Amino acid sequence: MAKGKLSHVVELSLPGAGLRGQLDAFDFAAFPKINKLNLSINSLAALGTNKFSGTIPIDLGNRQTLVPIGLANNSLHGELPQSLCKSFQLQELVLNNNNLSGTLPSCIQNCSNLQLLRLGQNHFSGNISQVLGVHSNLNVLDASENQFSGTLPPTFCSFTSLLILDLSDNNLSGELPSCWWNLQNLQFLDLSRNAFIGKLPTARNHLSSLKSLNLAYNYFHGDFPSVIQKCVINPRLKILQLRSNIFYGNIPRELSQLAYLQLLDLANNNLTGSIPTEFANLTSIRQQKTEPFVILVENFTAYPYFGRVDIDWKGHDEIFQRTVSLVTGMDLSTNFLTGEIPTGLSYLQGLKFLNLSRNHLSGSIPKDIGDLKFLESLDISWNQLTGAIPSSITNLMSLSSLNLSSNQLSGEIPKGNQLQTLDDPSIYANNSGLCGFPLSRACPSDSSSVPAFDERKAYHKNVEELWLCYWVIAGFVFGIWLWLGVLVFLKPWRMPIFDCVDKMQNIHMIVLSC
Incomplete structure (x- = not known):
């Protein structure tokens, strides 16, 4: 194509085109009027190995008209050029899922027009304050899966336009600022897998727009946060993940008022008391999830939720990274919960996984457990459950993971349907009263009476x-x-x-x- 014709191009968008080569060899001078660049999901790189790699051109940010830059899902490496935001006109910078490293250019902090910043899944380092500049118009900030460190600065309070904030999988520490709950437009918040400490700030008001809250794998402590209880006023909350912290106290019964809740993860804390019987009223989990969880950002594409679900199965964590937006589940494992398993949990027919293991639950397995027809993973091991395994468990046609070990169950193991494919004896181990397939201990011929x-x-x-x-x-x-x-x-x-x-x-x- 003639250079003269390229000079009139104002938008270059080639996502998923399978392009190969070195990005810094790309002749951007041929596109003098370009103001939008989207080369996401390609394999841009340098020829020295069989894998293509490359760096971002040092003069890319010198272009006065370039407003959005989309280079996500490539194999780019190296540091960002210091001139990347030189014009201060940049509105979108999408660099997630590459191999980029180093600290961010200082000019990034002064890009006051920046509305969307995605840096996730790279190797960026430095203090988080380098990311949290004076971006008063920022709608989306994704700095997840990097090596950012430090504490959240006071400027955090000025991000009143934020809809999505993902700082997960970094080395952040310290306590959360007291203004945390002032972000009234926030819909998605993920601070998981860091080293945050202390009690959660007291809320003067609640986040009326919040749909997903993930604080897992930190060192938060204290009674089950009153600020979380205030979220029940907001029925929009769909995902609540607080696992692997030091929260204690009873599980609030008010959580049952979250009509849209589809994922509840409170595992690996110091929670006590019983499982609220009111959980049977969790409306959204009573039916199979068919609509994906997305957050609509004005002027931008929808932001789907692709988070992780950690399920403790057979002594190790399995991380489910499929479309979590369609997953409905409850994980209350590794706490100090007592009492019986509420029979009303059988009403939650949309559950895909249920993990109540490593508690002090007693009584019998609910006889209608087989009503959970979409259940794929069930773990109630390491409790003090007694009695027979309900025959209805054979109705779980989607079941692929099961663990009933280390209880006090007795009688013959039910037979039939999908249950016959789960032939690992460890599923039923440490239940001295159980007999039948797949255990080597046979049942008496008249064991039923x-x-x-x-x-x-x-x-x-x-x-x-x-x-x-x-x-x-x-x-x-x-x-x-x-x-x-x-x-x-x-x-x-x-x-x-x-x-x-x-x-x-x-x-x-x-x-x-x-």
């Missing part, structure tokens, strides 16, 4: 023997106190009893001398 009768008969016999022991001990103690009472309180009887004891002792001595 006779063992149950024998167990009841043995139980009643043990109870009778226990009561007999109690009566013998009580009689002995009563006799001792009776004699002591006579000696202490009945003086006329005291001397005759002592005389009788002396005479018996004399007779005993005479017999021994003979």
Whole structure:
């Protein structure tokens, strides 16, 4: 194409075109009027290896008219040129999912027109204050999966236009600023996998727009945050992840008022009490999720939620990174919860995964557990559950992960349907009363009736023997106190009893001398 014709091009957008080559060899001078650049999802790079790589041209930011820059999902490396935001007209900078490194250019902090900044999944470093400049118009800030450090600066409070804030997977520390809850337009907040500490700031008002809150894998502590409870006023909250912190206290029953909640993750804390029976009223989890979770940002494309779900299965974490926006689940594992599993959880038929493991739950497995027809992962191991495994569990046709180990379950393991494909004996390990496939311990042929009768008969016999022991001990103690009472309180009887004891002792001595 002739250079003269290219000079009239004002927008160059080639996402996913499979381009290869070195980006800094790209002749941007051929496009003098270009004001939009989108080369996302390509393989731009240098020829020295079989994998293409490359750097961002040093003069790219010198272009006065270039407003959005989209270079995401490439194999770019190196540092950002210091002139990247030299014109201060930049509105969008999308560099996520590359191999870029180093600190950010100082001019980034002064790009007052910047509305969308995506730096996630790179190797950027430096203090987070380099990212959080004076961007009063910023709508989207994604600095996740980098090596940023430091504490959130006071300028954080001025980000009143933020809709999406993702600072996850960095080395951030310190306490959250008290103005945290002043970001009234915030819809998506992810501060997970950092080293934040302290109690969450007290809220003077609630985030009426918040749809997703992820504070997992930090060192937050204190009673179950009252500020989180205030979120129940906002029925829009769909995702709440607080796992792996130091929260304690009871799970607020008010969480059941979150009509749109689809993912609740409170695992690995110090929570106590019982599972609220009101969780049966979680409206959004009563049905299968069919609409993806997206956040619409004005003038920009929709921002889907592609977060991670950590499910503890067979002693190690499996990280599900599929479209979490369609996942409905509840993880309350590794706490100190007591009581029975609420039967009402069987009403939550949209659940894809349920993890209640490593608590102190007792009672039996809800008999209607099979009503959770879309359930793919069930883990209730390491509790004190008793009784038989409900036969309805064979109705879980989508089940691919199951762990019932380390309980006190008994009886024959149900057979049939999808359950037959789960043939790992460790699923049922450490339940001495269980028998049948896939365990090597066979069940008696009449296990459905006779063992149950024998167990009841043995139980009643043990109870009778226990009561007999109690009566013998009580009689002995009563006799001792009776004699002591006579000696202490009945003086006329005291001397005759002592005389009788002396005479018996004399007779005993005479017999021994003979």
